[in-house]
Amino acid sequence: MSHRLDKVASLIKEELSLIFLHKIQDSTAGLVTVTSVKVSPDLRHAKAYISVYNKEKRDEVLEKVNSLKGMIRSELASRIQMRYVPELHFFIDDTLDYVEKIEGLFKKIHSSDGTDKNDNEGNTE
Numbered sequence: 135m136s137h138r139l140d141k142v143a144s145l146i147k148e149e150l151s152l153i154f155l156h157k158i159q160d161s162t163a164g165l166v167t168v169t170s171v172k173v174s175p176d177l178r179h180a181k182a183y184i185s186v187y188n189k190e191k192r193d194e195v196l197e198k199v200n201s202l203k204g205m206i207r208s209e210l211a212s213r214i215q216m217r218y219v220p221e222l223h224f225f226i227d228d229t230l231d232y233v234e235k236i237e238g239l240f241k242k243i244h245s246s247d248g249t250d251k252n253d254n255e256g257n258t259e
Contacts, residue, residue: 139173146180146220147171149213153206154184158199164188166195169227173220180220183227192226199224 151168158166165187172181184199186192199206203222211219 136175139175139177142177142216143171143173143180145214146173146182146210149210150182150206152213153209157209158202158206164191164195166199169229177216177218177220179223181223181225183225185227185230189231196224196226 147168147170150171154166154168167185167187168182169185170183172183174180184196186195188195203224207219207222210222
């Protein structure tokens with residue numbers, strides 16, 4: 135990815151985060167974070183990945199964000215100086231789910247290793 139695309143993606147991420155923080159305040163949605171933004175090479179489309187703290191409400195929050203897409207885009211247009219504001223596409227970022235799953239597997243492995251080592255150490259004395 136070019137340096138310019140990185141800068142544009144970073145700017146959009148920052149501004150979207152502020153829009154979510156100040157303009158889209160919904161207590162039922164809970165904590166919503168913009169985790170990353172990827173911009174197409176022609177700057178016409180931007181994929182924004184959001185993380186929703188309350189896992190049960192992810193689909194509901196994504197639906198609400200998509201229904202507000204026009205308002206979010208026009209708010210973004212007023213905040214950034216670009217010839218063309220990209221079309222926004224929102225996705226749920228489930229990276230943390232994978233991290234939790236892997237951490238759980240590591241804990242399981244370490245707990246079974248710990249019991250094996252303790253058994254072996256007891257037999258050698």
